[in-house]
Amino acid sequence: MSNRPLPILPGATLGILGGGQLGRMFTLAARGMGYKVMVLDPDAASPAGQMADIHLQAGYTDPGALQRLGAACAAVTTEFENVPAASLIELANYCRVSPGAAAVAIVQDRSHEKAWLADNGFATAPFALVDSEAGLDAALAATGTPALLKVSRFGYDGKGQARVGTLEAARAAFREFGGQPCVLEGFVRLEREVSVVLARDDAGECTLFPVAENRHDNGILDVSIVPARVPDSLAQEARETARAVAGKLGYVGVMAVEFFVADGQLMINEIAPRPHNSGHYTLDACVTDQFEQQVRVLCGLPLGDTRLLSPVVMVNILGDRWRDGGPHWDALLAHPAIKLHLYGKETARAGRKMGHFNVLDADPDRALQLAERMRGVL
Numbered sequence: 001m002s003n004r005p006l007p008i009l010p011g012a013t014l015g016i017l018g019g020g021q022l023g024r025m026f027t028l029a030a031r032g033m034g035y036k037v038m039v040l041d042p043d044a045a046s047p048a049g050q051m052a053d054i055h056l057q058a059g060y061t062d063p064g065a066l067q068r069l070g071a072a073c074a075a076v077t078t079e080f081e082n083v084p085a086a087s088l089i090e091l092a093n094y095c096r097v098s099p100g101a102a103a104v105a106i107v108q109d110r111s112h113e114k115a116w117l118a119d120n121g122f123a124t125a126p127f128a129l130v131d132s133e134a135g136l137d138a139a140l141a142a143t144g145t146p147a148l149l150k151v152s153r154f155g156y157d158g159k160g161q162a163r164v165g166t167l168e169a170a171r172a173a174f175r176e177f178g179g180q181p182c183v184l185e186g187f188v189r190l191e192r193e194v195s196v197v198l199a200r201d202d203a204g205e206c207t208l209f210p211v212a213e214n215r216h217d218n219g220i221l222d223v224s225i226v227p228a229r230v231p232d233s234l235a236q237e238a239r240e241t242a243r244a245v246a247g248k249l250g251y252v253g254v255m256a257v258e259f260f261v262a263d264g265q266l267m268i269n270e271i272a273p274r275p276h277n278s279g280h281y282t283l284d285a286c287v288t289d290q291f292e293q294q295v296r297v298l299c300g301l302p303l304g305d306t307r308l309l310s311p312v313v314m315v316n317i318l319g320d321r322w323r324d325g326g327p328h329w330d331a332l333l334a335h336p337a338i339k340l341h342l343y344g345k346e347t348a349r350a351g352r353k354m355g356h357f358n359v360l361d362a363d364p365d366r367a368l369q370l371a372e373r374m375r376g377v378l
């Protein structure tokens with residue numbers, strides 16, 4: 001007998017914890033396939049809430065809201081890693097929930113995640129766990145300098161991180177972060193960064209999307225290039241490593257594994273228990289995109305074909321672009337092979353992800369050139 005649960009079919013209601021852009025794109029995919037969607041997010045103007053059939057405007061631990069969500073939905077998923085594990089456990093009393101609380105609890109805490117990766121034999125940058133100022137001396141000896149001090153919880157897009165070159169600087173950063181648990185990481189000379197988005201179902205079947213090459217600006221993803229410009233053997237190793245991580249976590253759902261490439265070797269940077277910004281290219285360039293895959297895996301449907309239909313370059317659009325007269329959409333939309341995705345956020349702030357665009361071209365160099373040009377023009 002197969003382990004697969006009976007599939008949840010179109011017409012059913014799906015729930016999502018979190019109403020950001022990832023939740024919005026999940027909602028659009030699910031509604032496009034004929035599901036109803038209920039979004040739980042405290043923000044009245046949340047990007048996903050705008051698209052949902054029902055927006056429950058409440059906190060993620062609100063017992064009444066969790067009960068309503070669980071009772072109304074055939075299955076619930078999440079779009080952010082900091083979802084309280086207790087809420088996932090509570091929802092699992094009512095309906096199918098993926099990913100599970102145990103996997104999320106590991107990857108939502110950088111210290112747990114790093115320790116778990118090391119315990120399971122996955123290569124990472126040299127690191128040490130720090131929970132007191134007194135521990136910084138030994139930690140720096142382990143990682144060398146320069147190093148990056150990163151808070152264990154609630155850091156994202158380079159926030160809650162400080163580059164430190166001396167013990168004094170590390171102490172100052174640790175104090176600035178309020179003395180909370182941190183990971184100290186040796187600073188790696190990066191050749192490239194790559195990532196793999198995958199889906200793994202209850203039966204352990206795993207489908208992987210093509211490897212993306214990612215460029216960051218100020219700790220925030222700027223551009224993804226697919227296929228990644230790395231040797232086939234390295235791309236294959238990234239995919240197999242990501243598959244092994246998902247398997248060892250017993251993960252069910254869509255997840256992403258981000259890697260550093262240094263000296264031709266892969267190191268895992270971090271794991272995201274959800275679709276990922278570096279997988280937004282799949283929206284226009286793959287047979288199945290990462291959000292449809294999230295719907296499929298949540299509903300116990302067969303996983304979709306992840307084949308790449310065209311080389312593609314994804315460019316993030318940050319709030320900074322709204323300075324000086326705002327983005328020049330006309331210039332962008334003049335190109336027939338550029339696909340624009342905006343997230344419906346009302347306020348543009350520096351560093352805030354407002355949308356992205358995908359540039360498709362059979363010639364990957366031409367796609368990158370046009371993406372770079374449009375990035376400048378916008």
Ligand code: AMP
Pocket residue numbers: 125148150156157158159185186187188189190193216219220269270
């Ligand atoms: P993170 O939020 O930890 O993924 O960091 C954001 C970005 O900062 C990464 O994608 C890298 O570009 C850079 N970064 C983070 N950790 C390191 C490291 N140990 N060495 C070099 N660059 C790093």
